[in-house]
Amino acid sequence: MKDEMEYSDDHRFIPVTSLTSGIGQAVTSDIYCFPIQVVNVVFLGEPDTDNWMLVDAGMPRSADDIIKEVENRFGEDKAPRGIILTHGHFDHVGAIVELVEHWDVPVYAHEAEIPYLTGEKSYPEPDPTVEGGMVAKMSPYFPNEPVNLGNHVQALPADGSVPHLEEWKWVHTPGHSPGHVSFFREQDRSLIAGDAFVTVKQENLFKVMVQEQEISGPPRYLTPDWQAARESVRKLEELKPNVAVTGHGIPMSGEELSSQLKYLVEHFDRIAVPDYGRYVDGQDKEH
Template identity: 45%
Template sequence: MTAVTPPAPLHPPVSSLGGTQTLRADLVRVRLPMVNAFLLGQPGGPWVLVDAGMPGTAGLIRRAARSVHGDRPPELIVLTHGHLDHVGALADLLAAWDVPVYAHPLELPHLTGVAPYPFPDPTVGGVMSALSPAFLPGPFDFRPHVRPLPQDGSVPGAPGWRWLHTPGHTSGHVSLWRAADRTLVAGDAFVTTRQETATGALLNAVTEVRRPPAYYTPNWEAAAASVRGLAALSPALAATGHGHPMAGEPLREQLSALAAQFESRGRPARGWYLGRPVPVHAAQRGEPDPLRPMVLGALGGVTAAWLLWRARRLLR
């Protein structure tokens, strides 16, 4: 039986925006407003960026990358999914780095100008949920950089890592898994903060395994299956898209509990998509709700600007 390397001690969580936290020798967290990005690769060698943060954060990501990898650009960028808070700085980063971007094939319609994501759900409860119509559902267009992840499950530029299809939060959501040390980059398949609340989203006030962000999860059956699949891996370390990384027994116990009790602990009590989940297949081309153009026009730019301003004040 192959011995499993225990997780390295987690450094104290970073508090400043753009700060870095070393989770493994070749895995570094970059803390951004509301969300995390990750750097895969040994310092001084080839590396990969995972996710691209909120709009306006390209400078924070590039400075963090420079502190770890110097002036060497990434070999490529991998997206766990293409929601605004994970691709917001992507266009600016590509202008500087001109590298390929990999995502699951089911994400490509949303990343090549074909179709928007399902409209976010402001009815699931919480301040951030009420503001969620400002999180533009696209479609975004990052051609010609975008291409599908390899069908064999490998992660380009990151030997030893595999991508796992973990739908629910989006149809093409993926998590990254390294079996050698049981390290998981979970994206938003689950998170470790109460993302629907302002204190959870902006301050990561409580660190605990939680469901994917409810206001932007249109298929709860698929989300539950993804959580169960990840719990079955028994990860030693999980780096999530929102919240602080977790490791060891607290992670395994809480993830197992969420998987076992997803109906009561994961699924929201109310919401648009509970009775009509968006199927995990091709992108939806129509308008998911007639409120979309009206609400986006009223809240979009103002709320996004407020969130970024508030996060900078709270975390500086």
């Protein structure tokens, strides 16, 4: 792999946002959720510490906003020990090249996600035919070609550990992407779910804009493997998380989280899986 990093030719600013964009929230003393337009990045680490990690890298052109928020929480010149990715879709790696260049830190992802982060493989094209709302209809405009991080990205340890975060473990939760992972801390049952499930109906533009909270499956227009997605949600529900930060939507905790997540598992095909679409069972399986 080459050392130079570059975005794909279809990397572009996406003009959608929400009312919560730029308003950070301390979920626990060491979990900080920062919404960037319609996606969350997470800072894992106590304020003012030198030992913290960034989870995901936001939307295109969001590097300056992320760096400014990092300085507000940790102080100037407090680079993370690294960046860990739930997956490599455009809205989770949108500012990663600038952030790696600014901080000179490694990136970690599941080994199955590496080809999508080194320019070798493109994700399946978004599916605008799924029902659910305007965001789904807009999805063909979303980038699906891979970013190339060269030798700046490496596979997460095979034993499930997370570099520099000894209390956390990664959990393979494919479906939305082949190497999608979530992060779990048994000590207080904290979950960083990525897009394995989300807490907003991500296909619906109005609900995304106002951040109306409800547990939903992974974004329909970018999920090609619904059988794997179903099993991933089941796996996370079995962890009995007490608090969850998802890739999209407001963090959720307590009884509301447990009851809604259980309901999602029990009714996954009705709540999450589209009635029709390119990647629904019996239809297009090329990807």
